[in-house]
Amino acid sequence: MNAPPHSDRGPRRFGWPQRVFSQVLLMQLAIITGVTVLVTGLFLAPLSAQLDDEAMRRALAIAQSTAAQPGIAEDLRTTEPSALGPVQSAAERIRRSTGAEYVVVMDRRGVRWSHPEADRIGEVVSTDPGDALRGREVMEIDSGTLGRSARGKVPLRDTSGSSEVVGAVSVGIEYDSVRARLLGAIPGLLAYAGTALAVGALAAYLISRRLQRQTHDLAFSDISALLTEREAMLHSIREGVVALDGTGRIRLLNDEAQRLLGLGPEAAGRPLEEVLDPGRTVDVLAGRVVGDDLLAVQGSRVLLANRMETDDGGAVVTLRDRTELEHLGRELDSTTGLIDALRAQDHEHANRLHTLLGLLELEMHEDAMEFVTEVVGVHRATAEQVTEKVRDPLLGALLVGKATVAAERGVSLRLAPGTLLPDRVVDPRGLVTVVGNLVDNATDAAAGTADARIEVGLRAEGRTVELRVRDSGPGIAPERYASIFTEGWSTKDLPAHGKRGLGLPLVRRLAERQGGSVTVSGADGGGAVFTVVLPEALGAAGPATPHQATTGENR
Numbered sequence: 001m002n003a004p005p006h007s008d009r010g011p012r013r014f015g016w017p018q019r020v021f022s023q024v025l026l027m028q029l030a031i032i033t034g035v036t037v038l039v040t041g042l043f044l045a046p047l048s049a050q051l052d053d054e055a056m057r058r059a060l061a062i063a064q065s066t067a068a069q070p071g072i073a074e075d076l077r078t079t080e081p082s083a084l085g086p087v088q089s090a091a092e093r094i095r096r097s098t099g100a101e102y103v104v105v106m107d108r109r110g111v112r113w114s115h116p117e118a119d120r121i122g123e124v125v126s127t128d129p130g131d132a133l134r135g136r137e138v139m140e141i142d143s144g145t146l147g148r149s150a151r152g153k154v155p156l157r158d159t160s161g162s163s164e165v166v167g168a169v170s171v172g173i174e175y176d177s178v179r180a181r182l183l184g185a186i187p188g189l190l191a192y193a194g195t196a197l198a199v200g201a202l203a204a205y206l207i208s209r210r211l212q213r214q215t216h217d218l219a220f221s222d223i224s225a226l227l228t229e230r231e232a233m234l235h236s237i238r239e240g241v242v243a244l245d246g247t248g249r250i251r252l253l254n255d256e257a258q259r260l261l262g263l264g265p266e267a268a269g270r271p272l273e274e275v276l277d278p279g280r281t282v283d284v285l286a287g288r289v290v291g292d293d294l295l296a297v298q299g300s301r302v303l304l305a306n307r308m309e310t311d312d313g314g315a316v317v318t319l320r321d322r323t324e325l326e327h328l329g330r331e332l333d334s335t336t337g338l339i340d341a342l343r344a345q346d347h348e349h350a351n352r353l354h355t356l357l358g359l360l361e362l363e364m365h366e367d368a369m370e371f372v373t374e375v376v377g378v379h380r381a382t383a384e385q386v387t388e389k390v391r392d393p394l395l396g397a398l399l400v401g402k403a404t405v406a407a408e409r410g411v412s413l414r415l416a417p418g419t420l421l422p423d424r425v426v427d428p429r430g431l432v433t434v435v436g437n438l439v440d441n442a443t444d445a446a447a448g449t450a451d452a453r454i455e456v457g458l459r460a461e462g463r464t465v466e467l468r469v470r471d472s473g474p475g476i477a478p479e480r481y482a483s484i485f486t487e488g489w490s491t492k493d494l495p496a497h498g499k500r501g502l503g504l505p506l507v508r509r510l511a512e513r514q515g516g517s518v519t520v521s522g523a524d525g526g527g528a529v530f531t532v533v534l535p536e537a538l539g540a541a542g543p544a545t546p547h548q549a550t551t552g553e554n555r
Contacts, residue, residue, distance in 0.1 A: 024211055028204035036197045040189060052150060055173045056139035060152030062098050063171040064137075066091065066105070067156045073166050076105065076113055076156065083118035092116070101149050101174040105156065107167045108133055116146070125170065129153060132168035141175065148175040239318050240303075246313030248272055248286055260319050261298055280505075285317050295322075297505040299513065389415055390458060391423040394432050399456065402439045406454060409447045413439070416457030416468065424539040430510050431465070431537065437503040438469040438530050445473025445528065465537040470529045481520050507532065 066072065075086040082088065091103040091114030105114045110124045110133075126144045132153035140151050149172035156167040234241055240257030244250060250268050258264060267275040276282050281296040283289045284305045296303045304320040359368040383400050390396040403413040425431055439454065446452040449472055457468040476484060485508045504518075507530075511518045516534040523529045 022208075025204060025208040028208065029201055032197060032200035032204060036193050036200070040193045052141060055150035055175075056141065056152060058152075059100065059150050059171045059173045060137060060139050060154065062094065062100055062103070063152040063154045063169045066094050066103055066171065067154050067169045069094075070159065072105065072169075073156055073159050076107060076167050077158075081111060081113040081122045083121055085113065085121075087113040088115075088118070088121060090114075101172045102146055102170075104170045104172075105167060106170070108165070113167075127151075127170075129168050129170065132170070133165060135165055144172070146172065146174075149173055150175060239320055242285060242317045242319065243310075244272070244285070244315045244317070250275070251314065257319055260301055260303060260321055287315060297509055299509060302506070386415065389419045390421045392421060392425045392428055392431075393423075394428045395421065395425070395435060395458075398432050398436055399439075402436070402443070406439075406443045409443060409452075411443050411446045411452040411454055413443075413454045413456065416455050416470075419456070419458050421458040421460055421465065422538065425465075426537055426539050427514070430514070431467075431534070434507050434510055434532055434534075435467060435469075437507050438467070438532070441503060442469050442471035442473070442528075442530075446471040449473055460538055463536050463538045463540070465534045467532040467534070468529060470523050470527060472523075472525075472527045475522055475526055476520060476528045478522070484520065485518070 069090060072087060072090060075090075079085050079087065087105050091105050094100075095103040095116065102116045103114060104112055104125065106112055106125055106129060110129050112121050112123055112125060115121050127142055131138045132155050135155045137155075138151070138153040141148065142151055143149075144151075151170060151172045153168055153170045155165045156169050158164045158166050234252070234254040237254070238256055240260045241252065241254045242250060242257050242261075243252035248271050250270060250272065253261075253263060253265070253268055258267075261276065261281075263275055272282050272285055276285075276298075280289065281298050281303070284294045284296045284307070287307055287309075290307075292306060294305045294307075296305055302322045304322045305317055307315050307317045309315050356368055356371060359365075359371065386399045386403070387396045390399060399413070399415075406413040435456070439456065442454045446454055451472060453472050455468075455470040457466075457470075459466045459468075485504050508518050511532050511534060514534050514537060516532065516537075518530065518532045521529050521531070
């Protein structure tokens with residue numbers, strides 16, 4: 001099927017591309033960009049809070065270390081606040097060594113004993129030190145005389161043993177340095193985000209290019225149209241289509257394939273061996289049997305299969321129903337044989353007429369009457385013998401006709417001793433198919449041999465029918481007993497319709513469908529014996545009608 005022309009796209013809106021490749025690429029780029037921006041924002045949002053917390057904890061740690069310095073509390077109690085006092089000297093030393101913005105030591109009144117700006121020593125602090133003076137440690141971001149800073153405040157306790165709070169230590173970390181760290185991290189983060197965006201864009205491009213090759217650069221509207229057309233085509237054609245993946249699972253099964261294989265829609269997605277019985281049909285579908293126009297038998301249907309591999313390792317199998325054609329072919333074979341028999345019978349009939357004419361010209365009227373009676377009586381006796389023992393009308397008529405055709409080919413067809421089949425056959429047509437195939441094969445095998453004969457036995461036991469067909473032909477080698485029931489196997493030349501090897505597989509399928517079996521063995525004195533057992537082939541026995549009783553008595 002050709003792809004729809006690309007020129008007929010319909011109106012475009014806002015320049016949105018029509019190709020699957022372009023649309024998928026744009027959508028992937030938009031998703032990648034959005035995800036990158038979102039992740040960057042989600043990373044930056046907590047980073048600022050983390051830096052603030054880190055700065056406050058650092059300020060608190062410096063304050064705790066300062067308060068733990070030996071002599072700070074004692075100097076606070078014994079000296080006056082001054083720029084040259086021991087408290088200011090110790091605090092400035094700690095500030096310079098730690099890089100803090102300020103280290104302020106205050107007494108219980110909040111008066112500074114240290115400050116980076118010496119002229120502020122002796123003044124009251126600008127922020128409330130109450131929590132620290134009450135013995136609590138404080139972390140906060142606040143503004144004071146030196147601007148906004150991250151602060152840590154701890155109580156200053158007397159080290160003489162009383163643990164009395166004598167003041168507090170407040171340490172500040174310049175907030176601009178925290179902001180600088182945040183801003184300094186942004187370029188690196190953006191670089192990582194840009195790299196991830198570039199890698200994602202490249203991956204999106206490569207994936208889209210592969211998608212472009214796989215979709216043959218079609219637009220979504222083209223793909224939708226192709227799928228619609230495919231569905232319509234698959235469900236409307238009168239050939240079965242089975243699509244398989246590389247593992248042998250059924251990907252697609254159209255309506256005709258479901259009918260021919262006897263499957264339902266639920267078979268899609270399951271392995272062949274799980275939905276079909278082992279045999280030639282599965283082997284053909286799976287590709288284990290190769291060739292063109294392969295024959296297979298599924299149930300009572302004769303199928304013609306062709307398999308084509310696909311690029312992904314799977315396959316598409318088309319199935320055609322040859323059941324009716326095969327029946328016609330077999331009828332053609334039978335008709336051809338009947339024509340040959342009639343041609344031979346025509347010569348024999350002419351000989352009989354000449355004989356009768358000679359007897360009449362010689363005025364041997366009694367001899368002529370005996371001759372006619374003898375010729376007619378042979379055929380009548382054969383028909384009466386068959387209908388007496390085989391009471392199903394279809395099967396009886398079949399055997400009478402087969403006996404006539406076999407006789408014209410020099411083969412004697414007779415019923416085995418003990419043959420008796422009541423008129424209670426559940427599936428007469430199925431039994432006719434079984435008997436007809438076996439008798440035809442037996443006639444072909446026995447024709448041309450010395451003392452050519454066929455023996456047909458039909459016995460009923462309860463509802464079970466046992467059919468036995470024996471011929472005087474060359475027989476079948478034991479190693480071929482299994483293969484003769486395989487579709488396509490035959491020892492005969494091709495007929496007019498070009499296919500053989502279906503009769504015995506059909507016999508086996510018909511027998512198995514009724515829960516029975518078919519076997520082959522050698523016959524005493526040469527030839528082959530086919531035995532078919534069909535349970536439940538007869539209906540339940542009922543009381544005989546007056547007509548049946550009268551007929552039985554007359555017989």
